[in-house]
Amino acid sequence: MTQPGFGPDLAEVFGPAHEATSDSAGLSLVQLLTPEGERVEHPDFSFGDDLSDAELAETVRGFFRDMTLTRRIDVEATALQRHGELGIWAQLLGQEAAQVGAGRALKPQDYVFPTYREHGVAWCKGVDPLKLLGLFRGVDQGGWDPRENNFGLYTIVIGAQTLHATGYAMGMQRDGVVGTGDPDRDAAVIAHFGDGASSQGDVNESFIFAASYNAPVVFFCQNNQWAISEPIERQSRIPLYQRALGFGFPGVRVDGNDVLASYAVTKAALQRAREGQGPTLVEAYTYRMGAHTTTDDPTRYRLSDDVERWKLKDPIARVEAYLKRNGMADQEFFDAVSAEAEDLGHHLREGCKALPDPQPLSVFDHVYAEMTDELVTQRDGFAAYLESFEGAH
Amino acid sequence: MSEKTTQKVTLAKALNMGLRKAMEDDAKVLLMGEDVGKLGGVFRITDGLQKDFGEDRVIDSPLAESGIVGTAVGMALRGYKPVVEIQFDGFVYPAYDQIVCQVAKMCFRSQGKTPLPIVIRIPFGGGIGAVEHHSESPEAQFAHTPGLKVVACSNPIDGYWMIQQAIAAPDPVVFLEPKRQYHADKAELDDTATPAPLFTSRVVKQGTDVTVLAYGPTVKTALKAAEAAGNEGRSLEVIDLRTLSPLDMGPVLESVRKTGRVVVSHEAHVNLGMGAELAARITEECFYSLEAPVLRVGGFDTPYPPARIEEEWLPDLDRVLDAVDRTLDF
Structure with a gap:
């Protein structure tokens, strides 16, 4: 079965004019929930058709909770950086819908290769957000076990993980977990990256490898309009999703601030991959409301007007409006989520400060699976040197 | 079996x-x-x-x-x-x-x-x-x-x-x-033999006067040099390093303590090459055993040359023997 909406449409690429890559998203943007919180239909993608009213309400409430808690993780970590508890933090403010939509579309057997900003996807995959902080505090370089949640370690070199994702998907093909027709067995990989990474050789090579081997991987690009200070126009002269066609697989642009659409599109793309129909590029069109990281100063390169306009498209506010307008959640629900966010904040604040510094000698551990005699010698020498200060003042 | x-x-x-x-x-x-x-x-x-x-x-x-x-x-x-x-x-x-x-x-x-x-x-x-x-x-x-x-x-x-x-x-x-x-x-x-562990060096020719360290393509060169030197009454010990990281210094240091003289040969540029690391480690571990500085014979610090002059550029038998002479003359 071919999922509608992914078929290459030459008219989109060679049409009368390139659509603007700035604020106006164009007709091809998949949207199922407007910024005002109103449901809209899309010819190719839908949300909730297979759910009862109660199930639909429960699912949307779940998205609201996920996004609210994800934002709390981000706000709390940003504050922790300001208090000197983290060295740096990569904010996701504004990208909650793209990440939660993509994260909730995953099945347990699917595998995620994140950048360093996928805190919302980590949340959906069940990674304790406290473990995300270790990297940014400087106590480790990735404190969770990728095998436990099928959630890879954060990758800081831009785009490098898209090749890992493709190779992992090639491994799935060899394991016979693609296209078997068994929904509990068939699996796929999702590779996260951003608009800046789309310029990297590794991302383009991963497209080529994935296409060549028809690998079950979804390339999920959060186009948040900014690569630190460089606007999307510096990376691409055509909408990013249209690049997929040149590599021989479909691409689709989704409203990245619409969790329903992000979920629906990613779910369909993952299903395509699991069925053995190969890769898809999903461009989640969104906006980085915060700075690139806490070391960045966006006022030097972008207008506050833009930020203000994107505030009107807030991913959480529109879901809240939708839930309230349709009586899908009562005040008790919103209060409970607020309380949960408070607890999560407390967990992160107290947990972060309690994260132990690594022991200096631990740097020698795990350089190799089998430590070399050379490192044993260096470690022992360093240990003796450190011991020589014991008792000294 | x-x-x-x-x-x-x-x-x-x-x-x-x-x-x-x-x-x-x-x-x-x-x-x-x-x-x-x-x-x-x-x-x-x-x-x-x-x-x-x-x-x-x-x-x-x-x-x-x-x-x-x-x-x-x-x-x-x-x-x-x-x-x-x-x-x-x-x-x-x-x-x-x-x-x-x-x-x-x-x-x-x-x-x-x-x-x-x-x-x-x-x-x-x-x-x-x-x-x-x-x-x-x-x-x-x-x-x-x-x-x-x-x-x-x-x-x-x-x-x-x-x-x-x-x-x-x-x-x-x-x-x-x-x-x-x-x-x-x-x-x-x-194929029924028992191989040496992977990360080990090996003495491939015993000798007493100069230790020649080589790996990959220069092992053959070093063995030829040892044969030629032997004809002139000079005994070279040749070690095939086999492992470059980690280095297996045991056989190297044992040999240097015996010969007191070392020539390292590789095709790579000498500047910051394996020879430099070997010279440093030998000096740290065997300083009082050394009779001469550790000498390096390798590619010059140029890009690899056009093929017509590569044989002159590469460390061949004569350049290894020249270094052997220099370490013995020191």
């Missing part, structure tokens, strides 16, 4: 046999690279393997080295043991970021949870009359990188065993093959 069979094989054939054995022993071993399938690789090292193991296990890749190594990382994370072929030494650099930033660091980053058992095979060294980028010796760049292990085979017997040991190792191994030797000499291979 299998019956003892010996046959005379080239390095190319021995590597081919070693890869085949590793694939038979472990279904998780995959080969990937440019032209490794139907063609059997440009040097025919993977000859016939795709036919016997199928396209899923011997994978012709798109022409993108970073893609080859980067996807190998993903396959290793999925539980496979990828053996990738970089077609020529000078083509490894597009994959340098993946090797240095990802392959080398994944075990450390994950605190040992996701080690990467990847072998990166690189035909290295010159002497084949090739065009630019086909004759280089990048070993020091990888030996300088924590998280990688780097070995170089010099002969068919080692080729057969070392490639299997590298594949079985839990850590990433950069596996250097002296391409000039691929089809040069044959050796009697006994």
Whole structure:
């Protein structure tokens, strides 16, 4: 079965004019929930058709909770950086819908290769957000076990993980977990990256490898309009999703601030991959409301007007409006989520400060699976040197 | 236990046999690279393997080295043991970021949870009359990188065993093959023998006057030099280092304590090359045993030259003997 909406449409690429890559998203943007919180239909993608009213309400409430808690993780970590508890933090403010939509579309057997900003996807995959902080505090370089949640370690070199994702998907093909027709067995990989990474050789090579081997991987690009200070126009002269066609697989642009659409599109793309129909590029069109990281100063390169306009498209506010307008959640629900966010904040604040510094000698551990005699010698020498200060003042 | 069979094989054939054995022993071993399938690789090292193991296990890749190594990382994370072929030494650099930033660091980053058992095979060294980028010796760049292990085979017997040991190792191994030797000499291979551990050096010729350290293509040069020196009454001890990271200094230091004089020979540029590290370690460990400074004979600090002058540029028998003379005259 071919999922509608992914078929290459030459008219989109060679049409009368390139659509603007700035604020106006164009007709091809998949949207199922407007910024005002109103449901809209899309010819190719839908949300909730297979759910009862109660199930639909429960699912949307779940998205609201996920996004609210994800934002709390981000706000709390940003504050922790300001208090000197983290060295740096990569904010996701504004990208909650793209990440939660993509994260909730995953099945347990699917595998995620994140950048360093996928805190919302980590949340959906069940990674304790406290473990995300270790990297940014400087106590480790990735404190969770990728095998436990099928959630890879954060990758800081831009785009490098898209090749890992493709190779992992090639491994799935060899394991016979693609296209078997068994929904509990068939699996796929999702590779996260951003608009800046789309310029990297590794991302383009991963497209080529994935296409060549028809690998079950979804390339999920959060186009948040900014690569630190460089606007999307510096990376691409055509909408990013249209690049997929040149590599021989479909691409689709989704409203990245619409969790329903992000979920629906990613779910369909993952299903395509699991069925053995190969890769898809999903461009989640969104906006980085915060700075690139806490070391960045966006006022030097972008207008506050833009930020203000994107505030009107807030991913959480529109879901809240939708839930309230349709009586899908009562005040008790919103209060409970607020309380949960408070607890999560407390967990992160107290947990972060309690994260132990690594022991200096631990740097020698795990350089190799089998430590070399050379490192044993260096470690022992360093240990003796450190011991020589014991008792000294 | 299998019956003892010996046959005379080239390095190319021995590597081919070693890869085949590793694939038979472990279904998780995959080969990937440019032209490794139907063609059997440009040097025919993977000859016939795709036919016997199928396209899923011997994978012709798109022409993108970073893609080859980067996807190998993903396959290793999925539980496979990828053996990738970089077609020529000078083509490894597009994959340098993946090797240095990802392959080398994944075990450390994950605190040992996701080690990467990847072998990166690189035909290295010159002497084949090739065009630019086909004759280089990048070993020091990888030996300088924590998280990688780097070995170089010099002969068919080692080729057969070392490639299997590298594949079985839990850590990433950069596996250097002296391409000039691929089809040069044959050796009697006994596949029931017990090989030396992978990360060990070996004295390949005993001697008393000067220690010559070599690896890969220069082992043969050093052995020829030892023979020539022997005719003049000078006794050279030749050590095939085999492992460049980690270095196995035991046999080296033992030899230097005996001879007091060392010549290191490699094709790579001498500046910050393996010879520099060896000289430093020998000086630290054997200072009072040394009768002369450690001398290095290698490629000059120039780009690899046009093929018509490569034989002059490469450290040949005469330049090794010249260094032997200088260390004895010191």
